[in-house]
Amino acid sequence: xxxxxxxxxxxxxxxxxxxxxxxxxxxxxxxxxxxxxxxxxxxxxxxxxxxxxxxxxxxxxxxxxxxxxxxxxxxxxxxxxxxxxxxxxxxxxxxxxxxxxxxxxxxxxxxxxxxxxxxxxxxxxxxxxxxxxxxxxxxxxxxxxxxxxxxxxxxxxxxxxxxxxxxxxxxxxxxxxxxxxxxxxxxxxxxxxxxxxxxxxxxxxxxxxxxxxxxxxxxxxxxxxxxxxxxxxxxxxxxxxxxxxxxxxxxxxxxxxxxxxxxxxxxxxxxxxxxxxxxxxxxxxxxxxxxxxxxxxxxxxxxxxxxxxxxxxxxxxxxxxx
Amino acid sequence: xxxxxxxxxxxxxxxxxxxxxxxxxxxxxxxxxxxxxxxxxxxxxxxxxxxxxxxxxxxxxxxxxxxxxxxxxxxxxxxxxxxxxxxxxxxxxxxxxxxxxxxxxxxxxxxxxxxxxxxxxxxxxxxxxxxxxxxxxxxxxxxxxxxxxxxxxxxxxxxxxxxxxxxxxxxxxxxxxxxxxxxxxxxxxxxxxxxxxxxxxxxxxxxxxxxxxxxxxxxxxxxxxxxxxxxxxxxxxxxxxxxxxxxxxxxxxxxxxxxxxxxxxxxxxxxxxxxxxxxxxxxxxxxxxxxxxxxxxxxxxxxxxxxxxxxxxxxxxxxxxxxxxxxxxxxxxxxxxxxxxxxxxxxxxxxxxxxxxxxxxxxxxxxxxxxxxxxxxxxxxxxxxxxxxxxxxxxxxxxxxxxxxxxxxxxxxxxxxxxxxxxxxxxxxxxxxxxxxxxx
Numbered sequence: 001x002x003x004x005x006x007x008x009x010x011x012x013x014x015x016x017x018x019x020x021x022x023x024x025x026x027x028x029x030x031x032x033x034x035x036x037x038x039x040x041x042x043x044x045x046x047x048x049x050x051x052x053x054x055x056x057x058x059x060x061x062x063x064x065x066x067x068x069x070x071x072x073x074x075x076x077x078x079x080x081x082x083x084x085x086x087x088x089x090x091x092x093x094x095x096x097x098x099x100x101x102x103x104x105x106x107x108x109x110x111x112x113x114x115x116x117x118x119x120x121x122x123x124x125x126x127x128x129x130x131x132x133x134x135x136x137x138x139x140x141x142x143x144x145x146x147x148x149x150x151x152x153x154x155x156x157x158x159x160x161x162x163x164x165x166x167x168x169x170x171x172x173x174x175x176x177x178x179x180x181x182x183x184x185x186x187x188x189x190x191x192x193x194x195x196x197x198x199x200x201x202x203x204x205x206x207x208x209x210x211x212x213x214x215x216x217x218x219x220x221x222x223x224x225x226x227x228x229x230x231x232x233x234x235x236x237x238x239x240x241x242x243x244x245x246x247x248x249x250x251x252x253x254x255x256x257x258x259x260x261x262x263x264x265x266x267x268x269x270x271x272x273x274x275x276x277x278x279x280x281x282x283x284x285x286x287x288x289x290x291x292x293x294x295x296x297x298x299x300x301x302x303x304x305x306x307x308x309x310x311x312x313x314x315x316x317x318x319x320x321x322x
Numbered sequence: 323x324x325x326x327x328x329x330x331x332x333x334x335x336x337x338x339x340x341x342x343x344x345x346x347x348x349x350x351x352x353x354x355x356x357x358x359x360x361x362x363x364x365x366x367x368x369x370x371x372x373x374x375x376x377x378x379x380x381x382x383x384x385x386x387x388x389x390x391x392x393x394x395x396x397x398x399x400x401x402x403x404x405x406x407x408x409x410x411x412x413x414x415x416x417x418x419x420x421x422x423x424x425x426x427x428x429x430x431x432x433x434x435x436x437x438x439x440x441x442x443x444x445x446x447x448x449x450x451x452x453x454x455x456x457x458x459x460x461x462x463x464x465x466x467x468x469x470x471x472x473x474x475x476x477x478x479x480x481x482x483x484x485x486x487x488x489x490x491x492x493x494x495x496x497x498x499x500x501x502x503x504x505x506x507x508x509x510x511x512x513x514x515x516x517x518x519x520x521x522x523x524x525x526x527x528x529x530x531x532x533x534x535x536x537x538x539x540x541x542x543x544x545x546x547x548x549x550x551x552x553x554x555x556x557x558x559x560x561x562x563x564x565x566x567x568x569x570x571x572x573x574x575x576x577x578x579x580x581x582x583x584x585x586x587x588x589x590x591x592x593x594x595x596x597x598x599x600x601x602x603x604x605x606x607x608x609x610x611x612x613x614x615x616x617x618x619x620x621x622x623x624x625x626x627x628x629x630x631x632x633x634x635x636x637x638x639x640x641x642x643x644x645x646x647x648x649x650x651x652x653x654x655x656x657x658x659x660x661x662x663x664x665x666x667x668x669x670x671x672x673x674x675x676x677x678x679x680x681x682x683x684x685x686x687x688x689x690x691x692x693x694x695x696x697x698x699x700x701x702x703x704x705x706x707x708x709x710x711x712x713x714x715x716x717x718x719x720x721x722x723x724x725x726x727x728x729x730x731x732x733x734x735x736x737x738x739x740x741x742x743x744x745x746x747x748x749x750x751x752x753x754x755x756x757x758x759x760x761x762x
Contacts, residue, residue, distance in 0.1 A: 070394060070398045070416060071717070072398060073419075156585060158584060175519075180587065181586070181587030183737065263530075266588070267528075267588060268529060269731060270587045270588075270731070270736040271728075271735055271736025272728060272736070272738075286391055286395070
């Protein structure tokens with residue numbers, strides 16, 4: 001015999017009604033299901049409105065003004081699209097967007113290739129594979145603040161382990177290996193750290209993809225005498241592709257707004273070599289106090305990420321449907 | 323029912339009666355400042371204030387790298403966290419115009435505190451807005467200036483002296499000019515001393531807050547850089563980017579390229595002091611507040627360290643540091659905060675302030691006959707305070723500073739463009755900022 005879920009719900013409601021003082025009971029009984037549903041989600045909606053939606057609309061409003069947070073007494077004027085025009089025509093902002101694109105491209109490429117390779121290895125069960133999996137996952141469990149600080153020491157030319165290792169392998173004196181102080185090497189120093197930290201994350205998602213491929217497909221391929229290489233390109237990669245794309249999406253969004261690691265390692269320097277968009281935005285908003293202009297920049301970034309992510313999700317859905 | 327409540331009500335009433343006098347007595351003031359050695363000295367000093375007035379002091383100290391961000395945010399949001407604030411010298415314009423600080427003229431007049439009793443440069447730098455007018459927003463609290471320390475023990479070694487003289491033709495000693503400083507720095511760069519490779523000099527190169535600006539201005543001023551036309555305010559063309567200023571900037575880059583330790587691309591106060599303390603460098607640029615700590619250092623202090631003011635070139639200036647103490651206008655404890663300022667201005671408190679490791683700005687302290695001999699760094703401090711010059715203290719100081727940080731760092735550390743392009747760009751940025759402010 002099965003009992004309808006409604007019966008349980010009704011009994012529970014009756015019990016609740018019995019335990020509730022009479023006037024409140026009457027009021028609750030008078031509420032529709034829809035009203036009760038709203039009652040439950042109202043706190044979440046209120047919180048979202050207060051900390052997400054309101055600031056977004058407020059930022060949109062500010063982006064059309066000359067408001068400066070450090071001049072509370074100054075008159076706030078409407079400047080129309082002036083801030084947007086300034087942001088889109090500012091060569092420094094375009095330079096920071098280029099730096100961001102460079103950073104996003106290389107980190108995603110390296111993390112995807114290495115992450116997938118690691119997942120492929122880990123997927124083949126071998127002795128102690130659980131131990132190695134845990135070990136590989138450690139970097140992503142650390143706080144970015146910790147990672148940034150200890151890599152700064154590792155990169156230190158005079159006492160850093162990284163400089164010693166490179167010097168040992170190449171014979172270049174340690175004092176000449178200035179990862180964070182060199183215009184050419186500083187962007188790569190950040191890419192190395194981000195790749196070190198987040199490749200395990202990509203590996204985990206890829207591993208989930210690889211483990212979702214049913215064994216019988218490989219068995220059928222074996223029967224058809226397909227080579228390992230053929231199996232990899234015709235079964236493994238296409239079936240894991242949605243997962244890989246998902247990992248790329250997550251890392252892409254994260255790295256587009258990367259701030260903490262860059263701030264800790266180089267602070268955007270040397271000069272403006274590693275000044276990614278989020279660092280420029282922070283400087284504009286909280287150091288130069290150009291609140292209106294920085295709001296416009298934030299909206300431009302938001303639209304860019306939102307637009308690109310939407311296009312990407314559509315592509316992802318198409319791949320999944322194949 | 324009432325019987326159950328009576329004991330509880332009684333106990334509450336007794337507690338309330340017992341705590342009432344305590345609550346009235348336990349007034350507390352919060353003083354906001356940067357987290358550094360002088361702040362610790364102020365904590366010690368302020369115990370005397372608590373003893374005398376019964377007002378507790380609470381301190382909110384923030385590291386230098388986030389000091390401006392944190393407290394300017396607090397002021398701009400009209401926060402009540404700080405009753406008293408020791409704000410950077412460049413904040414005075416913005417804080418005065420935006421109503422963050424209480425104007426102290428009436429209070430000074432009532433309490434008989436005269437600005438004539440303080441070192442003039444500190445009054446202009448820390449208290450006045452508009453500059454050179456008798457409108458006071460702070461009491462000079464912590465005199466500070468960029469100067470230099472050097473490894474006296476290395477300089478005095480006979481073999482080093484002999485080699486230096488043979489190479490440069492003059493006796494190795496604390497440099498008087500920047501040319502001399504560079505020669506010394508070159509001489510020590512990558513030299514083996516006691517089996518360790520050492521380097522010439524540590525200079526400010528920090529990008530994130532104000533570091534490289536506070537460093538490069540020491541050189542720029544000496545070469546002839548000026549913020550504006552002395553006869554026409556905010557006219558900067560040919561002053562900020564004069565040929566002499568360009569040469570000064572080129573010099574700073576050459577000093578960075580030739581004579582700093584490897585990886586010194588983001589150095590400010592802490593990093594510079596660390597480079598000196600770890601025995602990496604022969605000379606170090608730093609604010610005078612670091613000198614007492616360095617002098618006490620077991621490895622490099624005592625007889626091993628010497629102090630000298632910023633060297634001269636065509637002119638002789640040094641970058642002003644330091645701060646004044648102000649009452650925050652949003653504080654609910656304004657009277658108690660003013661009471662603290664009155665106490666702090668007293669000559670005996672100021673004398674103790676110097677003894678504890680703070681730098682007093684009171685003439686009675688610094689002009690005292692025994693001041694020069696009171697500490698080994700006192701003469702260099704006095705000499706430096708006589709040649710100070712400060713960055714813009716305009717309400718838009720943050721934007722002006724950020725523009726300079728970017729332009730100078732791009733050229734000096736990243737090697738982007740030329741010195742002329744950097745200063746031309748800076749002049750353009752500053753002009754735009756003043757135009758937006760309606761000053762031009």
